[in-house]
Amino acid sequence: MNDGRSLQERLVTTDIGEAIFAFASEIYPICRSITGHGVRRTLDAIANHIELEIREVPTGTAVFDWVIPREWNIRDGYIKNQQGEKVVDFAQSNLHVMSYSVPVRQRMSLTELKKHVYTLPDQPDLIPYRTSYYNDNWAFCMPHRLLESLPDETYEVVIDSSLTDGHLTYGEYLHRGETEDEVLLSAHICHPSLANDNCSGVALLTLLAKRMAGLRTRYSYRFLFAPGTIGAITWLACNEENSRRIKHGLVVSMVGDAGGPTYKKSRRGDAKIDRAVVHAIRHCGLTPTILEFLPWGYDERQYCSPGFNLPVGLFQRSMFGAAAEYHTSADNLDFIAPNHLAMSYGLIAEALDIVESDAVYCNTMPKCEPQLGRRGLYGAVGGDKDAVSANMAMLCILNFSDGTHSLLDIAERANLPYPVIRRTAQRLQQCGLLTQSGDAPALSGAAKVSAGF
Amino acid sequence: MNDGRSLQERLVTTDIGEAIFAFASEIYPICRSITGHGVRRTLDAIANHIELEIREVPTGTAVFDWVIPREWNIRDGYIKNQQGEKVVDFAQSNLHVMSYSVPVRQRMSLTELKKHVYTLPDQPDLIPYRTSYYNDNWAFCMPHRLLESLPDETYEVVIDSSLTDGHLTYGEYLHRGETEDEVLLSAHICHPSLANDNCSGVALLTLLAKRMAGLRTRYSYRFLFAPGTIGAITWLACNEENSRRIKHGLVVSMVGDAGGPTYKKSRRGDAKIDRAVVHAIRHCGLTPTILEFLPWGYDERQYCSPGFNLPVGLFQRSMFGAAAEYHTSADNLDFIAPNHLAMSYGLIAEALDIVESDAVYCNTMPKCEPQLGRRGLYGAVGGDKDAVSANMAMLCILNFSDGTHSLLDIAERANLPYPVIRRTAQRLQQCGLLTQSGDAPALSGAAKVSAGF
């Protein structure tokens, strides 16, 4: 923070939306599941950008109430009609085979086949996304119209998959800050070709980590890329002691569509990260949806389980499950866009900036207002209406900086954007009217703030 | 609770509305007041259903700031015109004579008579209900149209009543539960032929007590049938010490009309009974009216006086005094109906079920979610939208059962009906994922819950 620019200003670049979109496009085709080579390929792609540490946990390892399952890999899958034509082909879309399908190679009637087919009758042109991680089963997913068009004949059904002892794989990257206190940023990497859920989240966090690598921060930032549920549980089981360092956190998923933004608060409900994200969203010009915590959604379910109760919220665009494209083949690269990704990135960066810099400062002249005019801080001619908004932030910071209100408190009280309050507090600190209190960070270094203040 | 069914399920029967209506119809014709034979006849009728204990407190007994008044009884009352025709006749409606009217036998002019007549000019066809318990006086109540039709002649006015030393009479029935902690259920029995106010309440509580008699409950339930105000004051004066056992309570009045439901909270405002009734009403599909406590209404005024401050609320359909039929001859048997009585009974039963079973339970596996799937508790195929609502209750109970949230807290937080939360908690307790904490009751006995779970 030594150049006086906020973390948000230092993190955001003009091409960030395009960069996130490009990386999401790169990993979109990979067939991921909660284990297997698809996860490894995705982590390798991330490791091209940041110094990712990749962990492998063997099948059978107990992680709290769970056990690491067998590793699943798939090479091919199709349904051939009597003419030998592939009417459904895994090579066309990895959504066609239910994730964790056991191998099958069989001829069967349409009636028999239908017991192993999922469709969406209400969205008849889309392929649904289905999984069966802990129940040995197999199935194909296909458009409802396709199923209805299949003649009543015998089909050759092949799923060339394997379920064998292997590993669960996840990756993490730690950006070291001035303290060991951590901010957790987590994305799930277990979904196959679904662009928003969660190529968008994986790509956003990868680019955020890459951009942050060159920056000095107060907190250490832990970026976790792990399969949903079992991956988060595994990380928590392996890091139970370390998890106490997590002071703030966000689960990031589905951040590329045009909806929302949506924020689901941590189980605590009033954690600093909750207030920071809500504040950032409220000042973004969109209509946000703010939700209280419920244990329904993504890996915040594990981070916020009562035995951990970490201050971790969920940031999304469209609300979990609310978009028609959710968990279907319509969640493709057309569903996400660079401008939405850039907006999501910007909001997360602003929330992180608040978490980084928010603290309680103290007015050094608490009796009556200090004379701002002779310090060149105040519009000199009384009655000039243009000076009003510039002065409001100063007066609010001075009035409420009594040792009990943080900058975020003051921003909320004054209904002003946090960056305005933060910049103004920098200015007041430079003038000696505001001092740090307790463990508050310095708002600005030796360098002067820019003239554009 | 040992068969796994909720108290509400065990209390409600399909014919309950008809049964309450029939009993209300039976006691409707009786001329009740705050003392006298009408009260005794009503208590005798109740005693045909339950083992009622009837108390008699002598005239002149001091009860806090009050004194038991003389006992009032009435045999006849009429106004005869010069032709000797009864233009007003107590035998036609016991509302015609103001309650506690002193005896009178006199000839008088219309002008003189009018000083002792109450009518409702705005509801000219109805007889008003009037009382004068503590002021020696007499009066007739009649339709305004009738009064206006009376020619200016001499009338023979007779009220054949008596005001003599006697007793105040009330009845109580104690259903003994597993503990001595009590739930108070109170109805006033001092109104003459008013069907909703309060034959409906008396009948509802009588049938509730009758139905409860065969059931095992956690709490003891005290059913009190007493004249309004002076009766409740008398009971409190006679049971000051015992009143401390009352942990929850409801005054039940006017529960047979089509309005409401209305609930006025106890003076405490956040008592368990307040939250239980509000929760039950909010999930009933009607538009409820929830009122903060004011010392205006029925006997909750006494139970919630500052010297007692008992957690007792008021359950009604139309709000106190809000219906046009209130305290008039239009409050007859046409004003109440079995379906409304059944709905009121069901809501009260559900509130009592909450009070009975609500407690704090503890998740035995608080670190991350337990693996519900391998216990057969979770929809096996990820993405199946039908499994969503069934799973939400489980996840919420597990997440919030951290030793600080009760089942009712969780129902409110998850915005799910308490019975769903309760049944789901039973299931989780059977699986060993939930344990009792402190004095929480077992949610289910040895018997399995039904397959229809």
Next chain:
Amino acid sequence: MNDGRSLQERLVTTDIGEAIFAFASEIYPICRSITGHGVRRTLDAIANHIELEIREVPTGTAVFDWVIPREWNIRDGYIKNQQGEKVVDFAQSNLHVMSYSVPVRQRMSLTELKKHVYTLPDQPDLIPYRTSYYNDNWAFCMPHRLLESLPDETYEVVIDSSLTDGHLTYGEYLHRGETEDEVLLSAHICHPSLANDNCSGVALLTLLAKRMAGLRTRYSYRFLFAPGTIGAITWLACNEENSRRIKHGLVVSMVGDAGGPTYKKSRRGDAKIDRAVVHAIRHCGLTPTILEFLPWGYDERQYCSPGFNLPVGLFQRSMFGAAAEYHTSADNLDFIAPNHLAMSYGLIAEALDIVESDAVYCNTMPKCEPQLGRRGLYGAVGGDKDAVSANMAMLCILNFSDGTHSLLDIAERANLPYPVIRRTAQRLQQCGLLTQSGDAPALSGAAKVSAGF
């Protein structure tokens, strides 16, 4: 309070609005600033009504972060065109010369002159009000239309002012009550011919002080007439120790227009004065605007600075800066009216009455309701709808007077006007049903309350 009348009843007279308007009109023409003879003339006018103590603080005196500035006086000011005609003349309106303008006597082109002219292009017929207290400068203020009509020629520009060592002048009046605890009532006296801002506030407080002079009160009342900002800061610097006596306070400004009423709460937000004014306004029949504290407005900025944090709110009609007439020549005597002034006076008087009399009383018969009927307090005939509202106040006072609720708490809970609660509490105290608790004042003296109760 010994005659049983409330402070509000004793303060308000039928002609109060006319009297305030007359005094506002008297002081309106004076050219005031933060120092100088205009302030002295205004204080002299106030001193004709009350025993005002006038203080003079020398130029150069340090008051916290500020220094008393040089004293400014002005004799004349004009702009003459080439024909020698005064196109702008201070004698016509003292708004024409920016307050604290340094002396000038010069010939200059229109282009040069324009650098020293303020207008309001959006309100082209009005003269703006401008000041430059702490920046040596000079300027004329004029209607935008006038500026646009000036031909491009040479003008003679004269401001015959002086800026010399002198004094800052303010006045205060202390009405001594039964205790040394004080209520601060403060108005700024630094604006020239602006009728609402703040001749109205100065006049209202002068007449309030005059009317109060003959009355016995519980609190002492300090009336402060001082220049805005520097005057309040000076008073606080000179009275830092004494300021601790201030238990309640109001800044009174712009109280004569038809808008509002508006109340901005003290920094504490829940001070008694905040609740008192809000209650009074809510029951006045107008639509009030209630604002949370922000350090933007009048001298509450100083009283509520964190080093003092006094319980002082701001009472206004139109909200600060919201009226189009604000700080323009349209804020003249046509903008204010006796009826608005009377309404403001009445609301302030009612709030002061609440502050004077509000206290916790105790029900002497807390177990069940006392029998109001035999004390003649209760409508004798049950069912008489007219008795309802009269009884509600009694029952609420008795129920909530448990040692934790003050009369104002009860008025808010019962949603009844404080005067009704206060009068009813007097009655109950006379009957022995209510006793004082702690330092509560007697609600009534020996004299009976009037029959009109």
